[in-house]
């Protein structure tokens with residue numbers, strides 16, 4: 001993509017200045033910590049001691065039924081109790097837990113004690129709606145305090161949450177909602193985006209017509225648009241009404257370590273979205289430990305992760321990680337460039353953000369405006385920066401490092417996935433950095449780059465990224481699809497190793513360079529978008545007979561969609577139809593599916609069994625060799 005020549009230029013250079021954070025860092029010696037992580041059971045058991053357990057585990061890891069690994073067997077614990085209640089009896093009681101800020105400059109500070117009471121009220125309310133332990137509650141909400149409160153309330157009562165990103169639209173929503181069999185859906189009247197209010201409720205109204213399991217819809221009055229009780233249908237209730245008068249105490253459900261915690265849908269290269277299922281104790285241990293190690297979180301940190309809670313980054317590092325560590329988490333609702341491209345730096349200055357975690361696409365976007373904006377503000381509170389979601393090109397890394405970090409804050413380039421639940425490959429703040437490399441597997445993680453047979457490839461040579469030993473926050477299965485779980489991730493290489501779906505290379509210093517996906521999954525502005533979902537959206541348009549889509553390089557978003565369409569008899573590509581197709585795909589999938597180019601073709605390259613060979617389309621697009629075409633139909 002964007003990286004190659006500069007990668008080579010920078011590969012030799014290791015950044016290891018004397019960052020001020022090194023002095024106070026929780027982990028002082030990178031190599032020694034990696035050494036400790038070699039004994040995974042010992043390492044993770046030690047990390048699990050940081051929590052309050054109702055009952056301790058009997059066995060750290062049970063690997064007798066691979067790939068169904070179990071962690072902290074027979075332990076009893078509650079996540080919300082450890083993220084919130086535990087702090088109430090300490091001096092943290094009145095510390096701000098959630099600092100909510102939006103693009104209109106409005107803010108709301110919620111202390112741990114206030115959060116405790118709000119979560120308890122919602123827990124009682126969900127119980128009254130008949131939600132039992134193990135049942136699913138869906139959420140389609142913007143970045144607002146009620147989303148965090150509702151997720152924690154689910155943990156408290158032992159319900160499983162399924163959050164759908166509010167940037168996904170009707171078609172994508174319906175598919176996810178129906179797979180999760182939720183009885184209750186929590187949503188909002190709208191969200192703020194670049195000076196406008198996006199009407200989420202309208203999307204929900206259309207979508208739920210196709211969601212038979214939903215019995216109750218809870219509506220958060222967030223943007224203050226005038227929804228009146230009388231506007232609501234018989235199964236709808238306002239959030240404020242629902243929690244009104246509920247007691248503000250609640251005895252947390254004692255959850256088994258392996259009880260399901262949440263489902264989060266993500267895209268694969270084929271078929272329906274995958275319901276990635278995470279369980280309780282291992283997830284807690286994994287996210288808290290990695291956030292502590294990678295970003296060196298202390299209790300008085302003001303942590304800001306710009307990821308949306310609708311994705312795994314937000315689950316693990318906007319809400320759960322920071323609250324489990326007892327710091328303050330900044331929740332921002334809005335875009336990086338509205339009302340102007342200085343908004344993020346203005347927030348950093350105003351509140352004194354200490355650790356800041358964002359995505360390469362946002363950095364590339366802000367880079368376009370030059371260093372004027374970061375230079376307008378005092379960013380000296382920042383101690384560590386982070387990047388996630390896709391490979392960060394060295395130009396963006398260096399811009400971030402020089403203009404935002406002023407050459408004093410290390411950048412943690414964290415590689416991980418919805419499935420891994422937690423950071424897997426990343427430096428620690430005391431490590432030597434190379435711009436564009438996620439450096440090495442974290443302590444306790446055993447990653448390797450292998451060839452098709454599963455043998456390690458020589459240094460410098462590209463191969464498949466695999467994880468050789470289990471880790472606590474690993475997903476436990478795909479909801480409703482155990483076979484797919486086994487086939488997609490655990491069958492490809494011998495010995496039940498985890499296939500990540502990325503290509504990578506290890507250099508002579510042992511640094512890992514992630515090269516991008518090995519499958520057809522698209523990465524648009526860091527969001528994972530399934531080719532098959534986009535193709536189905538096209539094919540559901542009346543003019544389209546067949547569709548194939550590939551990722552096309554884009555300087556800001558990393559990739560955008562290029563679609564090859566076979567149109568039905570009597571239809572020809574023109575500007576009207578292109579506009580209509582764009583509208584249609586946006587309606588089905590939402591703004592995440594960014595369309596770059598739509599072309600009409602007479603034929604698509606297929607295998608004899610009828611599978612579209614996107615590889616051929618990609619190679620042609622990039623002007624590369626077509627590779628092995630022996631399975632091509634003609």
Ligand code: WT7
Pocket residue numbers: 266311312313387388389390391392413414415416417418419438500501502514516517523526527528
């Ligand atoms: C895919 C996972 C992890 C939370 C957000 C994305 C790519 C992620 C990096 C990175 C290079 C990265 C990979 C991975 N990716 N982080 N630091 N360097 N690539 O989660 O939506 O599940 O996507 O994102 O391709 O497989 P996700």
